[in-house]
Amino acid sequence: MTTMTATQQPAIAKAPGPWSVFVRVSSTIWSNGKARIGLIILGLFVVFAIFAPLIAPYGASQNGFDRSADPTAAHWLGTTAAGEDVLSQLIWGSQVSIFVGLVAGVLSTIIAVLVGLSWGYARGFGGDVVNFIVNLFLVIPGLPLMIVIAAYLSGGGIAMIITVVVITGWAWGARVLRSQTQSLRSRDFVTAAVFSGERPFRIVFREILPNMTSLIVGNFFGAATSAILAEAGLEYLGLGDSSVVSWGTMLFWAQNSNALLTGQWSLLFAPGLCIALLATSLTLINFGVDGISNPRLREGKQR
């Protein structure tokens, strides 16, 4: 867990630039078999999302086809109760999930890094107060809190969902990063930086932060996974903007138009499978990320 990735070179060597860190992190993740599968699945979804206008056979809410039709050659996954093409909705819907996952993941990781690092480095009474607040956010059940906030802010759409997910999702990462900061703070290189007169801000973000690349990357993928699942859950409950085409709203409309009774399995099966695959891909990538931080979790090495 406390592996250094940056400090194992001779002291004279220049600190690696952000690009070489990125390349090294990516290649470590890629070297893990599970993570490689995850990266491939994620890549496919990203391609679908970016090139949706080219790939999707029809528009996202283009209707007028047969209603609640079973799969045919023209509509590979059938049509919805409103006469829209399920496959096209699926492809367009990937945009929403990936967007929400990316934005909510980045935002809650930024908050977690800012809170976690400064909280781990600073000493004194403030720490106890932050500790209490973070624990409070950890212990209050997330989804009920999201539902309640979403109910008050009804009709806010995707921006509202991202806000709610970030409010409830930053605390876990903050705590993890804080305990790592605390254990790094007592290391010699930090003491050396303090004695050489560096300002606390620089010590925290230039000396300590680079040593936590793996934790931060892992935290991002974890936060993005829960954001995607939460977004789908809220939209399934009808708490988002139900006119936006996303995987969550597809399931919302499927249940409301009694797809269970009419036996339209593709309408129920496909959106959920996409959510599950996207979330799994991020979880699988995290296996590779765990490998950077803990060599014991790397593949191919017996205990």
Add this chain to the structure above:
Amino acid sequence: MTSVTAAPRGAEGKAKSVEDDLPLQTDSSGRARQTTLFVLRKLGLFVLTLWAAVTVNFILPRLMPGTPADAALAKLAQNGPVSDATKAAIEAQLGVPTGNIFEQYVSYLHQVITLDFGVSYTFYPQTVAELVSTALPYTLVLVGAVTIIAFILGTLLGVLAAWKRGTWLDALPTLAGSFASAFPYFWTALLLLFFAGYVWRLFPTSGAYGPTATPNLSFAFLGDALYHAFLPALTILITSLGGWILGMRNTMISTLGDDYVTFAEANGLKPRVVALRYAARNAILPNLTSFGLALGGVVGGSILVERVFGYPGVGYLLFNAVTNQDYPLMQALFLMITLSVLVANFLVDILYGVLDPRTRR
């Protein structure tokens, strides 16, 4: 919600392990006092957290634009103009806050302590307290029982996976677990409902008991309730099991690298004894901490599951309250859900102290 980044889990626990060589106080009175102090400290923290959660529940609606009465009036206004008398009646019924924020807070605390949350306006004239107390047992039993089963089963599978690292006994539960824990709760629920409920007709499709049954404690009713609870329970089990397997596997792998495990093996102890009595016993502690935290996620997931199965627990009631903008009911339910999770966390904290004497100091 189940975070899979398991590496940092043991971090806080391990920092203390330097000072745990010998018990400093061996007389029983000193130990008893230590235990009492530990419980009191945890109890104080619990009460403080509870107060904070109650206060969050108070502040939240006041941060939001509009009041419940405004929302209800806006709904009514869609059907035509609203007279002043109707407006006054709605404001009286929904309890528009009077007085300054401090007075409101005091009367709110009084309401919470006396469990008087007023009248639900979706299920008028039933009171919120009645509705919540009917729904709470279903969720508590369902979520509580399934979570404990999932924890025990997942921990055992995690121990097995770590011990048989690199074989199919490791690969299968790890991969299946991480795939299943990425399933959205409501999707697993929808699939089970569709196949086991509608296509194969093995299980009832909604409700917590048959249409003719009345809730009592007879075996016939309990059997019926169990039959109705099976699919929701299976959903929660499938989606939450993976987190426990992965968490236990990762802490177990770290523990297996520790010197005392190597020493136990070198002493010629049976592999099973080393795995269960030495490694697993220590690896389970960090996993137990995440038990309390993961509970919040399971409770959240159960809301979606209850919605799918029309299971009359707290989650389904919350869904109804939210779709009908029944704010008094919604607030009380959120408070009750938070309270349940807090109590569970408190119990886990105490249990942790019992299992790991180091935390009592």
